[in-house]
Amino acid sequence: MTGQQLKNSILQMAVQGKLVPQDPNDEPASVLLERIRAEKEQLIKEGKIKKEKNPSVIFRGADNLPYEKVGKNEPVCIADEVPFDIPESWEWVRLGEIFQHNTGKALNSSNKSGVLLEYITTSNLYWDRFELENLRSMYFTENEIEKCQVSKGDLLVCEGGDIGRAAIWLKDYKICIQNHIHRLRSYVPLCTRFYYYVFFLYKYAGWIGGKGIGIQGLSSNALHSLLVPVPPIAEQERIVKRLEIIKPLSDKYSEASEQIQELNNLFPEHLKKSILQYAVQGKLVPQDPADEPASVLLERIRTEKEKLIKAGRIKRDKHESVIFRRDNSYYEKVDGIERCIDDELPFEIPDSWEWTTIGTTCINIQYGSSRKSESTGTMAVLRMGNIQNGRIDTQKLVYTSDKEEIAHYPLEYNDLLFNRTNSKELVGKTAIYKSEVPAIYAGYLIRITPLIDSDYLNYVMQTQFYWVYCQNVRSDAIGQSNINAEKLKNFIYPLPPLHEQKRIAKKLNSIFTKIK
Structure with a gap:
């Protein structure tokens, strides 16, 4: 098993509810989702977000299978769409139901309205980190700042470049983003780190930008409709805590695995060189005194x-x-x-x-x-x-x-x-x-x-x-x-x-x- 396969396997266990035990005292994910819906309704009333024309609600049917009701349509079973089974205290949801998301500003060198601010692009966003040495600047209006500015705790995801690559902004200052980055901000406090790991697994399992559940690109619509599991918040935090303990060990395994793979790849050639050296030193086959010198x-x-x-x-x-x-x-x-x-x-x-x-x-x-x-x-x-x-x-x-x-x-x-x-x-x-x-x-x-x-x-x-x-x-x-x-x-x-x-x-x- 390669290092990446091990990480994928551990993450697969994590997002399937198999890495840490469920606690019956945890508030179920269904209650969390109701709280998110109530918060969204309040934001709609305040005019801070727009009401969706066809909101999605996913629930378990009498047969314990997942069903989805979109707008006023009849519920449809989506068992074939979910990539794996989850515990009963968890729920499936479209990502856009739990995160407010939008992309940044498109480059426009002729537009110089507003304030000149630095911004980050996909070339600054890597898995779990940012490289900010060579930032560029462009003009942002007040409305654009509100839409494109990142705050501490926001999850950023690449729409272009390495599609699905993600990192959490943990700086104490704010910064703007270009249009090829999605900003995800939870409606209520969540363990955002858990969803970073969801993106990591989905990317390397081929479920984003590949086959599987079929997200070939990551447009706003595709991101909004991405199916993700929702554990109880307390369990999200336990999962992340366990993953953080495992990560240094899996990283060490990856390093050792890569070294072994390199040795395995080089071994045939090294063996051939050693045997050739034996051959030209007269050590591979015995000398025959009857041979003509x-x-x-x-x-x-x-x-x-x-x-x-x-x-x-x-x-x-x-x-x-x-x-x-x-x-x-x-x-x-x-x-x-x-x-x-x-x-x-x-x-x-x-x-x-x-x-x-x-x-x-x-x-x-x-x-x-x-x-x-x-x-x-x-x-x-x-x-x-x-x-x-x-x-x-x-x-x-x-x-x-x-x-x-x-x-x-x-x-x-x-x-x-x-x-x-x-x-x-x-x-x-x-x-x-x-x-x-x-x-x-x-x-x-x-x-x-x-x-x-x-x-x-x-x-x-x-x-x-x-x-x-x-x-x-x-x-x-x-x-x-x-x-x-x-x-x-x-x-x-x-x-x-x-x-x-x-x-x-x-x-x-x-x-x-x-x-x-």
Whole structure:
């Protein structure tokens, strides 16, 4: 149960008469309503309010169901309209029968009659509080002041903005309101705080501005006709007292619930990161002494690349990084200069593994097409948005028919795509191309053809230490980060024997399926 659900549940109990016991010594709500009607009649005689043409009276029938008589019409059963049952000492009533209500003044910059006064709008009215730092002013005549001025104890309710949001004005001074706020002032002393909680429940239960009892907006007519329960005054006060005791506890529960929910939301990703870290440290699957060591794999890769260079299929990297071991330390050689990199390596790896780079173990590291794509064409063009969670998402594809582009940027099965430009949180995303459908790739992507297991390398490029590397080497422009191909090639990562790479990738795929 969320914090809001708990609060709603407690409030539901409160307004249904289930939070505190009924006291038979309490004056029944029916007597309170008679007193309100008498007060209204007196105000009508004094000319302070107008008589309603069709006043509503709600009463219990012989079948104990609620009936409503409007004006001179015959009573109608409204059992389907009331949202819940209430105790026998309570009554249902239309809100306008117990509160005098009106909205404030509409803005009119050309009207400068009266006195210049500050006023509050819906932007100043929040649940159970007001923010009054940036008040505006407009002119109010004497009659408008009488209609639009708020006194201590008035309940204010948003007609616009967050419809139904409410707070009680508890300041010792008066203030005016704009027309998107309702002022509710009880005809006789009531526990107004109880009705604040009624609005809170109705709002979050969807009964105001939503479904349920169907108040979609909150015009004066809608507010007037809103059905609310009326407990005896003494019980209203007991309910509010109990709610005030519970509120700090429910607030603390809400805070804890939100923290737990956040942990629950983050847990799968945190678990994946931990498992990935185990995987690239050689702790996820056991090493097999029968596996060919990674050092032999690297020699074979160098031999393969030399053949491709001689055949003219790839170019020699003039500034290639070569990582090697000497006396149990790792060194990097670039442009004939050697340096020890032990301090740069983030963790230890098994003896059968090696540290290496993207540039050493991959070929065809190439930027994509910069030509504009179309909604139709003969060849799909993969873009940044198609890289999702390590895989290619083909839901939103664009196309090209440019033969030169198609010939120059073809993707091959198991190619890795690297997102070189994006926000700082997303730059560096990768995905493996595993489709039989031909496609090329756009300019914000870099294509990589691994000479090792593509799945293993893709998992490496989802680890935390990879993302730390991306954040360290990215360059930032306005709203965008960038990692160029040279920085990508220089990423140092742990390389297991080829068979172990496949075992790791298979294990990770199985585990991540279960996590998902």
